[in-house]
Amino acid sequence: MKVINAGLLGAGTVGSGVYKVATENAEIISKRLGAELRIKRVADIDPNRKRAVKIPKSIFTKDSMEVIKDDSIDIIIELIGGTTVARDYMMEAIKSGKHVVTANKALLAHYGKEIFLAAAENSVEIGFEASVGGGIPVIRAIREGYVANRIESIHGIMNGTTNYILSKMTEEGRSFADVLEQAQKEGYAEADPSFDIDGIDAAHKISILVMLSWGKFFEFESIPVEGIRHITPVDISFAEELGYTIKLLSIAKSHENGLEISVHPALVESHTPLAEVSGAFNAIHIEGDAVGPTMLYGMGAGMMPTASAVVSDVVEIAGNIIHGSPSTSIPKLYNDGDSIKLIPPSELISRFYLRFQVEDRPGVLGHLAGLLGKHGLGIESVIQKGRHIGGGEVPVVIMTHEIEERSLHDALREINEEEISNGNSVFLRIAEI
Amino acid sequence: MKVINAGLLGAGTVGSGVYKVATENAEIISKRLGAELRIKRVADIDPNRKRAVKIPKSIFTKDSMEVIKDDSIDIIIELIGGTTVARDYMMEAIKSGKHVVTANKALLAHYGKEIFLAAAENSVEIGFEASVGGGIPVIRAIREGYVANRIESIHGIMNGTTNYILSKMTEEGRSFADVLEQAQKEGYAEADPSFDIDGIDAAHKISILVMLSWGKFFEFESIPVEGIRHITPVDISFAEELGYTIKLLSIAKSHENGLEISVHPALVESHTPLAEVSGAFNAIHIEGDAVGPTMLYGMGAGMMPTASAVVSDVVEIAGNIIHGSPSTSIPKLYNDGDSIKLIPPSELISRFYLRFQVEDRPGVLGHLAGLLGKHGLGIESVIQKGRHIGGGEVPVVIMTHEIEERSLHDALREINEEEISNGNSVFLRIAEI
Numbered sequence: 001m002k003v004i005n006a007g008l009l010g011a012g013t014v015g016s017g018v019y020k021v022a023t024e025n026a027e028i029i030s031k032r033l034g035a036e037l038r039i040k041r042v043a044d045i046d047p048n049r050k051r052a053v054k055i056p057k058s059i060f061t062k063d064s065m066e067v068i069k070d071d072s073i074d075i076i077i078e079l080i081g082g083t084t085v086a087r088d089y090m091m092e093a094i095k096s097g098k099h100v101v102t103a104n105k106a107l108l109a110h111y112g113k114e115i116f117l118a119a120a121e122n123s124v125e126i127g128f129e130a131s132v133g134g135g136i137p138v139i140r141a142i143r144e145g146y147v148a149n150r151i152e153s154i155h156g157i158m159n160g161t162t163n164y165i166l167s168k169m170t171e172e173g174r175s176f177a178d179v180l181e182q183a184q185k186e187g188y189a190e191a192d193p194s195f196d197i198d199g200i201d202a203a204h205k206i207s208i209l210v211m212l213s214w215g216k217f218f219e220f221e222s223i224p225v226e227g228i229r230h231i232t233p234v235d236i237s238f239a240e241e242l243g244y245t246i247k248l249l250s251i252a253k254s255h256e257n258g259l260e261i262s263v264h265p266a267l268v269e270s271h272t273p274l275a276e277v278s279g280a281f282n283a284i285h286i287e288g289d290a291v292g293p294t295m296l297y298g299m300g301a302g303m304m305p306t307a308s309a310v311v312s313d314v315v316e317i318a319g320n321i322i323h324g325s326p327s328t329s330i331p332k333l334y335n336d337g338d339s340i341k342l343i344p345p346s347e348l349i350s351r352f353y354l355r356f357q358v359e360d361r362p363g364v365l366g367h368l369a370g371l372l373g374k375h376g377l378g379i380e381s382v383i384q385k386g387r388h389i390g391g392g393e394v395p396v397v398i399m400t401h402e403i404e405e406r407s408l409h410d411a412l413r414e415i416n417e418e419e420i421s422n423g424n425s426v427f428l429r430i431a432e433i
Numbered sequence: 434m435k436v437i438n439a440g441l442l443g444a445g446t447v448g449s450g451v452y453k454v455a456t457e458n459a460e461i462i463s464k465r466l467g468a469e470l471r472i473k474r475v476a477d478i479d480p481n482r483k484r485a486v487k488i489p490k491s492i493f494t495k496d497s498m499e500v501i502k503d504d505s506i507d508i509i510i511e512l513i514g515g516t517t518v519a520r521d522y523m524m525e526a527i528k529s530g531k532h533v534v535t536a537n538k539a540l541l542a543h544y545g546k547e548i549f550l551a552a553a554e555n556s557v558e559i560g561f562e563a564s565v566g567g568g569i570p571v572i573r574a575i576r577e578g579y580v581a582n583r584i585e586s587i588h589g590i591m592n593g594t595t596n597y598i599l600s601k602m603t604e605e606g607r608s609f610a611d612v613l614e615q616a617q618k619e620g621y622a623e624a625d626p627s628f629d630i631d632g633i634d635a636a637h638k639i640s641i642l643v644m645l646s647w648g649k650f651f652e653f654e655s656i657p658v659e660g661i662r663h664i665t666p667v668d669i670s671f672a673e674e675l676g677y678t679i680k681l682l683s684i685a686k687s688h689e690n691g692l693e694i695s696v697h698p699a700l701v702e703s704h705t706p707l708a709e710v711s712g713a714f715n716a717i718h719i720e721g722d723a724v725g726p727t728m729l730y731g732m733g734a735g736m737m738p739t740a741s742a743v744v745s746d747v748v749e750i751a752g753n754i755i756h757g758s759p760s761t762s763i764p765k766l767y768n769d770g771d772s773i774k775l776i777p778p779s780e781l782i783s784r785f786y787l788r789f790q791v792e793d794r795p796g797v798l799g800h801l802a803g804l805l806g807k808h809g810l811g812i813e814s815v816i817q818k819g820r821h822i823g824g825g826e827v828p829v830v831i832m833t834h835e836i837e838e839r840s841l842h843d844a845l846r847e848i849n850e851e852e853i854s855n856g857n858s859v860f861l862r863i864a865e866i
Contacts, residue, residue: 017723021581021582021723022581025581025582025583025722025723028583029580029581031648032580033580129578135578135579135721135723135724135725135727136578136727137570137573137574137577137578137579140570140573140574140577140578141570141573141574144570144573144745144748144749145562145568145569145570145573145742145745146568146570146741146745147462147465147466147744147745147748147749148454148455148458148462148740148741148744148745148748149454149458149741150458150461215464271709272709273706273709273710273730276704276705276706276709277706288568288741289458289737290450290454290458290568290737290738290740290741290744291568291731291732291737291738291741291742292568292731292732292735292737292738293731293732294568294569294729294730294731294732295728295729295730295731296727296728296729296730297706297727297728297729297730298724298725298726298727298728299724299725299726299727302725304722304723304724304725305723305724305725307581307723308579308581308582308721308723308724309578309724311580311581311723312577312578312579312580312581315577315580315581316577316580324757
């Protein structure tokens with residue numbers, strides 16, 4: 001039986017998972033592939049650290065270049081992470097004519113254009129199923145399953161940490177800080193959680209799905225990103241009362257005047273498939289012009305789910321090597337999106353959830369409505385509650401009709417300066433899925 | 434730009450959808466494929482029937498063999514349906530060295546082995562993404578996305594008609610017959626609905642996913658199949674009270690002593706992703722040893738979703754033709770599953786929902802519990818309701834612990850013969866997903 005050799009750069013959690021699944025399921029993989037798949041070399045700065053699987057010392061090296069330069073290795077699995085050495089090694093591998101499989105979303109979101117162009121030039125494949133949605137085969141779904149479709153929209157819960165935190169806050173009515181602390185203790189959030197909770201990770205992922213769907217990497221810095229630090233149990237509970245669940249969404253949506261890309265917490269209609277995705281799970285809701293609405297759901301992170309996706313790419317590339325077919329996916333993927341334009345955030349249109357803390361006296365709601373109306377914001381529904389005896393502050397929650405974000409901001413600016421409000425108005429977008 | 438020609442057999446609803454998406458999205462498809470995809474000939478017994486898309490008269494023929502024998506055509510799209518002429522044409526196409534794309538689940542479930550072996554012998558591909566789950570890319574997910582996994586279980590809502598009927602019954606408390614009649618009027622059910630409501634269609638589909646996951650087609654007749662005709666609003670409502678939703682499930686599950694395959698209505702825990710799938714939607718919950726639990730959701734039927742899947746296969750095969758790579762998927766798929774055995778239905782283990790109509794007098798529940806206990810059935814919970822004044826019949830609902838089906842049937846046989854019951858006990862399985 002023919003043997004295809006792969007080399008692994010980075011034997012941390014996911015790297016160990018890759019070695020584990022490739023060895024433990026070697027028989028079933030070789031039956032499906034029609035060849036033996038072997039992880040021949042492993043590079044890691046610490047060969048001795050404790051791992052979930054025993055990797056023979058004999059295949060370890062501390063030098064990634066040794067693996068990249070090994071002529072018997074066809075596929076390099078990059079699981080170092082980050083955008084510094086990982087980038088260098090990936091470019092070296094590509095230039096050495098090696099196919100590359102990676103889970104590195106940050107690297108692709110920032111340097112995807114450079115990487116794909118280099119891969120096309122060197123006739124090698126880049127496998128990146130593991131970069132979005134962990135084990136969920138969303139890359140294949142878009143690239144192959146929906147290949148006949150114009151993709152109309154993507155709404156994804158693509159970060160497990162934030163979904164875990166929001167789910168806990170929703171179920172238990174606890175504060176963000178409180179749940180974050182617990183999540184850190186339980187290993188659901190990193191010691192420095194900002195990458196997750198500020199939406200950066202979710203933005204890396206939508207950037208990759210946008211490239212697949214619309215053929216272009218947009219400048220990463222041009223994507224508006226908002227995290228979940230400001231989400232409170234009060235807003236979660238008002239949203240629930242209105243029939244919505246708050247989720248951190250990665251959104252890409254085709255409009256007549258261009259493409260909307262953004263990451264922000266949003267109100268999602270409750271009891272819909274996406275709203276029901278709880279805990280550390282991920283789900284990506286994709287709508288195509290022929291296929292209609294679809295959703296893919298699963299574990300968006302973790303050792304074995306991510307390893308499952310990594311090995312699926314290695315097997316696919318190994319199959320192409322065996323059957324002598326050249327690199328086929330790169331031209332399919334990356335075509336620089338022709339003239340497609342990003343819609344500036346201020347021009348995005350949405351319905352909004354607003355919460356104001358206002359003085360509890362007659363006429364305040366009318367005054368508020370007047371100020372909103374002045375900026376073109378129509379009111380769909382209002383909740384006013386918890387009237388204190390003898391004044392004080394009360395929350396007023398307003399759901400607006402659709403409006404451009406810039407008008408909302410104009411209105412909020414004026415309201416926050418008014419005497420009637422405490423200047424801390426809250427706004428959240430309502431997702432139309 | 435290179436041109437790949439396909440020929441279409443059967444221009445009914447899905448066939449028209451294929452022509453529509455292939456022409457309307459031709460530009461985006463050719464950009465992704467790197468070649469032009471052309472539906473060059475269309476065979477249909479009635480070229481003049483009213484269609485959702487205009488197909489030029491010049492490419493029509495009434496003779497499928499004319500399309501199959503056209504040397505300029507590389508890919509035959511079989512959308513005739515059924516297992517008679519469709520089978521003949523498919524075998525002719527394979528023997529003529531044409532790749533075949535089909536949505537024909539009945540044909541694959543019954544003659545898949547013959548078809549795949551013939552395809553392997555003739556080095557052609559069989560694309561069948563459209564045969565399960567309409568536009569949902571479940572074939573690709575299992576074949577490629579989860580290629581590194583041992584598949585542990587599949588639980589699918591794979592028939593839109595029955596899910597539509599059960600959803601309506603659940604939402605509106607209406608009877609099966611009543612909702613079926615409405616579904617027929619609205620086009621959600623066929624004039625002869627037995628294929629759908631008796632679970633045959635759902636069984637065809639699980640048979641295909643079993644082949645993909647475990648490498649073997651089992652004799653179609655060996656799969657136990659139960660439809661939804663006997664489901665009543667009373668049981669739906671009791672199930673709801675117990676925290677469950679009734680769904681028609683296609684199940685395949687790996688056990689130590691073999692493989693469980695079955696189609697039956699089952700109680701699914703409410704507020705889980707699968708339970709929330711309503712209306713004509715489909716969803717397939719798949720668990721792999723590495724990837725963990727996943728779910729794919731979308732429209733399981735209909736002109737455009739099914740066409741989306743058909744064209745995705747045509748594009749994939751066209752890509753292989755362009756890049757000169759030979760047939761790769763057949764050996765991956767079909768390996769005759771080695772020694773894997775089907776577990777006989779009577780040996781399957783499950784928790785059960787039972788409903789008895791019993792005389793309303795003291796001691797009846799105790800007597801019932803005694804009879805169940807005699808056959809090893811442990812009781813998890815009981816609902817006894819609606820006690821009439823002065824006797825009469827009352828429903829008793831019992832949830833059992835896990836037990837072999839044969840013991841359940843023994844118990845029910847004995848209970849149905851007893852004076853205390855009216856002989857019409859109801860049992861439903863509880864799904865463990």
